Amino acid sequence: MDRKALAAAFPVTLPVLMGYLAIGIAFGLMLEGIGYNFIWAFFMSLTIYAGSGQYLGVTLLATAAGLGTVALMTLLINLRHVVYGLSMLEKFRGMGKRKLYMIFSLTDETYALLSGTKAPAGVDPRNFYFAIAILDQSYWIAGSVIGAVAGAVLPIDTTGVDFAMTALFVVIAVEQWESVKQHLPALLGFGVTLVSLLIVGAENMLIPALFVMVGALLLLRGRLDQKQETQEKEDILC
Structure with a gap:
């Protein structure tokens, strides 16, 4: 170790x-x-x-x-x-x-x-x-x-x-x-979880919410990576 x-x-x-x-x-x-x-x-x-x-x-x-x-x-x-x-x-x-x-x-x-x-x-x-x-x-x-x-x-x-x-x-x-300064993934997770809870109920919400979140994050990956790189460059300059 x-x-x-x-x-x-x-x-x-x-x-x-x-x-x-x-x-x-x-x-x-x-x-x-x-x-x-x-x-x-x-x-x-x-x-x-x-x-x-x-x-x-x-x-x-x-x-x-x-x-x-x-x-x-x-x-x-x-x-x-x-x-x-x-x-x-x-x-x-x-x-x-x-x-x-x-x-x-x-x-x-x-x-x-x-x-x-x-x-x-x-x-x-x-x-x-x-x-x-x-x-x-x-x-x-x-x-x-x-x-x-x-x-x-x-x-x-x-x-x-x-x-x-x-x-x-x-x-x-x-x-x-x-x-972190990029809060979109957290807000997305909260929103998807809330919608899943309202639609399918507490006992069945977890799996649908997880798969929707993963799909959404994969679709937004390019945008999130770009924002992360921009933020890192700004932090270096500061």
Whole structure:
């Protein structure tokens, strides 16, 4: 691991650290509550590593769901990652064997950081992105294990803890809004999501909204790239 990249990535991942510890602890508590100890929490977070998917996994384990049901539900709840992956193809280019891990580790929060953060001067971008992914998963694993251990020894009420994930999204979104001057993608995402919510409802809005956003951004890519280049030139002159 490149220590320079790790040191540069750590401050960037602090919002994820706060959110993943809280959400990971909640997951560990839930998993221990149905009879699975910290060892299960550790290996689920190591090999599955999907926040909403793991929360669903607790319910599926508790109800002894069949493998077909598990596969279908997991596919539906994580289908959005197909869209995430398509937008990361260029950023993951040239990462060698690490590319497989980067694909695996592309959670919502890691995706948000990778898409909105640039490597500092003097730090290899590929090492920087890899460090972000490694740190984020380590936070999730730590939270899961802490939660499972705490659940085994303490009576803890987890009501409302899962809101930390929503709060984490808000923090990352605000930071990205303030760090860039081109707000069209964010406004487009908000508008498309709102329209999708009104047309198909909260339960079915995610996939249509994602595909419409990706299509719109592909159509506008030339314009957005041109504006970005212009802005960078203006910043250099200033």
